[in-house]
Amino acid sequence: MKLPESFYTRPDVVGISRELIGKELHTRIGDVHTVGIIVETEAYSGRNDKACHAYLQRRTKRTEIFYQRGGCAYVYLCYGIHRLFNIITNVEDEADAILIRAVEPLRGTEHMLDRRSLDKINRRLTGGPGSMSQAMGIGLEHYGESLQGDCIWLEDAKAVPEQNIIASPRVGIGYAEEDALLPWRFRLKGNGFTSPAK
DNA sequence: TAGGTGATCTTG
DNA sequence: AAGATCACCTAT
Numbered sequence: 001m002k003l004p005e006s007f008y009t010r011p012d013v014v015g016i017s018r019e020l021i022g023k024e025l026h027t028r029i030g031d032v033h034t035v036g037i038i039v040e041t042e043a044y045s046g047r048n049d050k051a052c053h054a055y056l057q058r059r060t061k062r063t064e065i066f067y068q069r070g071g072c073a074y075v076y077l078c079y080g081i082h083r084l085f086n087i088i089t090n091v092e093d094e095a096d097a098i099l100i101r102a103v104e105p106l107r108g109t110e111h112m113l114d115r116r117s118l119d120k121i122n123r124r125l126t127g128g129p130g131s132m133s134q135a136m137g138i139g140l141e142h143y144g145e146s147l148q149g150d151c152i153w154l155e156d157a158k159a160v161p162e163q164n165i166i167a168s169p170r171v172g173i174g175y176a177e178e179d180a181l182l183p184w185r186f187r188l189k190g191n192g193f194t195s196p197a198k
Numbered sequence: 199t200a201g202g203t204g205a206t207c208t209t210g
Numbered sequence: 211a212a213g214a215t216c217a218c219c220t221a222t
Contacts, residue, residue, distance in 0.1 A: 042217070051217070062206065080203030082218050099217060130218055172217050 003154045008070030008089050008147070013096035016089050017043040018167070018186050022160035025103055027152050029137035032111045036103025036126055036136060037157065039188040040195065042170045044086075046095025049184075051176035054095035065144050066095035073145040073152055075138060082130030085138045087147065087154075101185075102127045103136070104193045112136070127193045164189045171195070 003023070010016060018041075025036050046054040046066055053076075054066040065074050070089040074097050078084050090096040103126045105112055112135040118125055126135045133139070138152065147153050167183040174180055187194040 044217080053217085060207070076217090077203095077205055079216060079218055080205065082203095084217065086217085101217085124219090128218065170217070175216085 001155060002148060003156060005069070005071045005148060007154075008087065009091050010070075011090055011094065011096075013045050013089050013098060014043045014184055017041045017098045017184065018165055020087075020098060020100075020154075021165050021186050021188050022157055024106065024155040024157050025100065025136065025152075026155060027136045027138060028150055032108060032137065034108030034111055034136055035106040036112075036132070037106055038100060038102075038154075039104050039191045039193050040100075040102035040127075041186050042099040042101060043184040043186075044097045044099065046097075048179075049176070049182070050179040051170065051173040052095065052097070054097075057095065063095070066097060067093050068144075070096070071147050073138075073142050073147065075133070075140050075143045077140060078130070083133045083139050084129045085133045085136075085142075099129060100132060101129045102187075102193050102195070103132055104191060105135070123193050125193075127195065160188060 020038050020041050023038050025038055027034050044052040046052050054063040069092045072088050074086040074088050086097040086099045088097050116135050126132045166187045166189050168185050170185045
C-alpha cells in the first residue's frame, strides 16, 4: 500500500520526518524494482528555516516544486556531483521538504550494487544522500514526480519505537546561522547505514 | 582532511 | 557575465 497523499500534506514537517524512519522507499526504474528502509532524514521548513532552499518563500526555477501540494519529489544537484532526493510536504504554497539521507537495502540489492559499482553491501552502498539516490536509481529526471505514481513511492512498515530514533542537528548547513542548531535530523538508532554516531 | 565538480543564484 | 556558493563523497 502506497502512503496516501494525506500523509504528505500535513503541516508538521519535523514530525513527518521522524515518522519516515522505518518506512519503505520503493523505486521502479524501467523494469528494476528496488526497496530500502529509510533510516536517516532531515526536515527543511520554508517558513522559518534559513537552511531551506525555499526560505522566506524564495521562488526560483529550482524551488518551484516546493509550492505544490505535498507528496512529490524534489531532486537537485549538489556540489556538481550528487543528486539529492527530497520529499515535498505540507499544503500548496507552504514550502517544506524532507531530505532522505540514508536507507537500508531491502530488495533489489544486486541492482543497487550495480548502479554504485560496488561488490559488497555496506554503508557505502546507500549511506549518505548522494549514494542513496544513486543506488535507488533516482536522478534529476524525477524532479516533480508524484509519489502516487509507479516510479517512486513510499510504503508503510512496522512502526519504530520512539526511543529508537535519535534527533540531532543537521549537517553541512553552517550558513543557516542559529537554524543550524535545530535538531531536525533523525536517525534509526544503531543502524549501520546511517552516518557515524557523534 | 582536502579537493573535485557543475548547476544555481546573486551581484555588478 | 562572472564568481561565490553548496543539504557530499572519495581517497590519501
